[in-house]
Amino acid sequence: MTTVYEIVSKDNEKIILKDIENNSYYKIENTMQSNVNVSPFLEDVKPIFNYILLDDNPDVILFGIPFNQGSRAPLSQVNEFPQLLREASLKLTQLNHYPKPTSLNFFELDTQQTIDCGRVLDLGNIKKIENQSERDSIRKVTDYCLASTLPFICIGGDHSYTYDVISSFSKLDKKIVIWVLDAHNDLFGNSEKLDHGNVFLNIAQLPFVEAIIQIGSRGFRTNSQLIQHPKVIQITKKQSTKDKIEELLDKYKNLDSYLSIDMDALDPIYFPYVDFRVPNGFDKDELLEIINLIFNHSNIKAVDIVEGTVGGISNRGDYDIPVHLLIRILNNFFHQKRSDK
Ligand SMILES: [Mn+2]
Numbered sequence: 001m002t003t004v005y006e007i008v009s010k011d012n013e014k015i016i017l018k019d020i021e022n023n024s025y026y027k028i029e030n031t032m033q034s035n036v037n038v039s040p041f042l043e044d045v046k047p048i049f050n051y052i053l054l055d056d057n058p059d060v061i062l063f064g065i066p067f068n069q070g071s072r073a074p075l076s077q078v079n080e081f082p083q084l085l086r087e088a089s090l091k092l093t094q095l096n097h098y099p100k101p102t103s104l105n106f107f108e109l110d111t112q113q114t115i116d117c118g119r120v121l122d123l124g125n126i127k128k129i130e131n132q133s134e135r136d137s138i139r140k141v142t143d144y145c146l147a148s149t150l151p152f153i154c155i156g157g158d159h160s161y162t163y164d165v166i167s168s169f170s171k172l173d174k175k176i177v178i179w180v181l182d183a184h185n186d187l188f189g190n191s192e193k194l195d196h197g198n199v200f201l202n203i204a205q206l207p208f209v210e211a212i213i214q215i216g217s218r219g220f221r222t223n224s225q226l227i228q229h230p231k232v233i234q235i236t237k238k239q240s241t242k243d244k245i246e247e248l249l250d251k252y253k254n255l256d257s258y259l260s261i262d263m264d265a266l267d268p269i270y271f272p273y274v275d276f277r278v279p280n281g282f283d284k285d286e287l288l289e290i291i292n293l294i295f296n297h298s299n300i301k302a303v304d305i306v307e308g309t310v311g312g313i314s315n316r317g318d319y320d321i322p323v324h325l326l327i328r329i330l331n332n333f334f335h336q337k338r339s340d341k
Pocket of ligand 1: 182307
């Protein structure tokens with residue numbers, strides 16, 4: 001019988017393994033040469049759930065975008081969100097096995113269900129290369145994910161980076177529909193300088209973007225802040241019924257889709273760690289219901305989760321809601337992959 005090891009940690013030189021039965025540790029050489037094309041644009045971090053995938057055969061790819069240059073909030077710390085989410089995930093640490101990897105899965109007590117997330121590859125955080133913009137690094141890594149044809153998840157960062165991720169889809173030469181869960185419409189202000197408040201005005205200008213469907217807007221606006229765009233369909237929080245969303249899903253069912261989740265879609269009672277809180281948002285189950293509905297009726301290629309920020313304590317449960325959303329998104333991607341076969 002082969003000994004089964006747990007993969008405890010890895011760096012560029014070595015991998016630490018634990019012999020589960022004998023409770024002893026081993027150090028082996030890291031001979032992995034994967035992601036070599038994009039590794040200059042990535043910073044190695046302790047992976048989500050501390051789950052280390054050593055081979056080149058993931059079901060889904062994930063990476064962090066720890067930037068805040070597109071935020072209008074002075075001194076925004078949305079760049080910290082990828083790290084906070086990874087820290088929060090460590091409560092659900094799941095060490096992968098060696099030599100035969102195991103799939104990442106969780107048991108949800110509330111529903112008494114096993115939530116299978118498949119094999120998840122956490123590439124780390126995107127980093128800025130000297131003399132280049134952080135946006136160049138994002139495009140390099142997104143191009144890599146698209147070339148792999150695997151679904152991927154980006155953990156932001158401010159909402160402006162959704163533009164850079166979606167820009168890479170131009171290479172696919174296909175129309176795409178963008179689904180957005182957000183308290184705001186992000187269509188306001190001079191679009192010459194891309195930021196998180198005008199990001200969807202910029203995305204709407206991309207010729208391969210067929211439609212942008214925004215769900216969850218709420219609160220007050222001045223007349224000058226009310227912006228319409230022919231490609232943008234706005235469904236307020238109040239209007240966001242299952243029927244309404246299904247009607248639109250049916251309309252665009254033949255196109256590829258992208259899902260962008262701004263953490264301020266949630267009610268600040270449940271998740272106050274955003275820069276621009278708006279009362280009367282979705283609770284976790286309402287948001288999950290919409291996410292599941294979108295996955296069930298469309299062909300989602302990638303997801304981003306953006307605009308979370310500091311203020312909570314990662315090991316005290318303050319970031320558990322985004323971790324739960326992430327688990328559900330991974331699970332949806334895993335199911336989508338199964339049903340494609
Ligand atoms: Mn937003």
